[in-house]
């Protein structure tokens with residue numbers, strides 16, 4: 126519900142009705158106009174009008190279906206996904222990925238660029254716009270249409286103003302309106318979000334939490350972060366950015382974290398933390414058939430843990446326990462329907478998951494844990510699928526749809 130009860134704006138009602146119809150077609154198509162009318166409780170005349178407009182811009186199409194009772198063929202409607210493309214950007218610590226994905230989530234192209242050193246955010250913005258310019262020139266075709274840009278960053282984002290508030294490795298003097306500047310330059314609606322929160326949204330649209338009312342996604346990569354979905358929406362909270370589980374302390378005598386505190390979960394469970402720990406073990410003389418000073422990245426460690434390498438198993442189990450502790454607090458706090466672990470570490474399989482589960486059972490309310498599945502993410506294109514979810518969100522909430530209908 127909206128906070129201020131304004132008099133219903135006619136355009137807003139139109140936008141919401143179009144969104145309801147498109148969402149039904151997208152999720153349940155092939156679907157007939159009569160079914161849409163029944164499910165949406167919109168008058169058949171309204172459904173006819175909305176579908177006519179959506180057909181005119183090509184976002185939906187009619188298909189003939191043989192009715193089960195025989196007789197004449199009925200016309201149903203499905204969403205058109207192949208001819209509409211989205212441009213997705215992930216701004217990481219050292220790289221930028223720019224990708225092209227169609228509305229069926231098929232990745233059509235992806236380029237990755239190293240980020241040079243920048244002195245000012247305007248330089249970074251200029252660099253990004255140049256790369257995007259080339260990318261769009263090379264990826265536009267007459268048969269398809271780019272409809273929007275999605276951007277994810279590893280920093281804090283204000284969803285209300287569509288602006289970047291902070292970045293982990295660059296000090297922003299003021300909020301960065303990158304999305305607005307891209308939208309103006311390329312005349313495309315542009316949406317920006319935090320990378321982990323957007324990944325939780327993608328998981329909710331296309332992944333293992335698809336039908337869940339609420340869920341928790343814990344992402345372990347360069348850092349550790351979480352995305353909380355409540356009532357089918359990513360929970361940001363009044364101040365945005367809820368879900369910084371990576372900065373819960375698990376070791377009071379541990380290492381200094383980039384956030385300034387000591388012994389955060391991130392300092393023991395991030396990929397880099399795990400790799401550094403293994404490096405120290407190898408430097409101290411640990412010998413392994415599967416790991417060496419030259420080859421001990423997270424993937425090698427996960428593989429070794431599955432090959433009975435004792436140090437790899439112990440390390441993954443230790444990390445699993447720390448993840449389990451923090452997840453137990455989260456479970457007691459909001460008792461999610463499902464917990465998802467995302468990241469390279471999930472390749473350690475049962476070694477990791479049984480350690481997490483054991484700690485969860487020891488520290489969270491038994492009633493809560495028993496009914497909470499703990500699963501690995503199965504999403505592909507993890508670096509850019511979150512940005513796609515932002516575009517998808519704008520399609521199904523009507524804002525992007527409205528723009529396409531009025532262009």
Ligand SMILES: [Zn+2]
Nearest residue numbers: 372382384389
């Ligand atoms: Zn921290």
